[in-house]
Amino acid sequence: MTQLSVGKEVLSYCNKCKLTLAHIIVTMKSETTIGKVQCKTCQGTHAYKDPSAVKASKTKRGKNVGSKTKKTTQNSISDIWLEKVASATSKSQKYSIKTKFELNDIIDHPKFGPGIVDKLIDADKVQVIFRHDIKTLIHNK
Numbered sequence: 001m002t003q004l005s006v007g008k009e010v011l012s013y014c015n016k017c018k019l020t021l022a023h024i025i026v027t028m029k030s031e032t033t034i035g036k037v038q039c040k041t042c043q044g045t046h047a048y049k050d051p052s053a054v055k056a057s058k059t060k061r062g063k064n065v066g067s068k069t070k071k072t073t074q075n076s077i078s079d080i081w082l083e084k085v086a087s088a089t090s091k092s093q094k095y096s097i098k099t100k101f102e103l104n105d106i107i108d109h110p111k112f113g114p115g116i117v118d119k120l121i122d123a124d125k126v127q128v129i130f131r132h133d134i135k136t137l138i139h140n141k
């Protein structure tokens with residue numbers, strides 16, 4: 001094994017160049033541990049980074065991502081309602097059986113409160129999301 005010492009060339013990972021490149025040892029922590037190195041490409045001085053250690057930590061992180069992801073619980077109706085109402089651009093309209101509602105229209109229902117048209121089921125039926133329930137309402141009569 002080659003003796004490590006100040007002034008010798010060593011392979012280190014460079015954060016600036018984002019590559020494993022030849023570096024010059026600037027300082028030594030101990031006889032066998034490199035302290036700081038200078039990149040021969042960008043001339044930057046930084047702590048020595050073992051290229052094999054950099055690779056290993058990256059692989060580990062990648063594997064952990066999948067195992068940490070939990071199954072997301074299904075959104076409750078009020079969550080969907082809140083999201084839809086917040087993103088809606090149309091003005092709220094009083095509910096009437098005679099009014100023709102379009103997709104994403106906000107309906108002000110006397111019994112169920114504000115709702116948003118989620119689906120046009122039929123020429124005279126719409127699916128409306130209210131805060132606590134999804135209802136099919138008759139319209140366009």
Ligand SMILES: [Zn+2]
Binds near residue numbers: 017039041042043
């Ligand atoms: Zn560099």
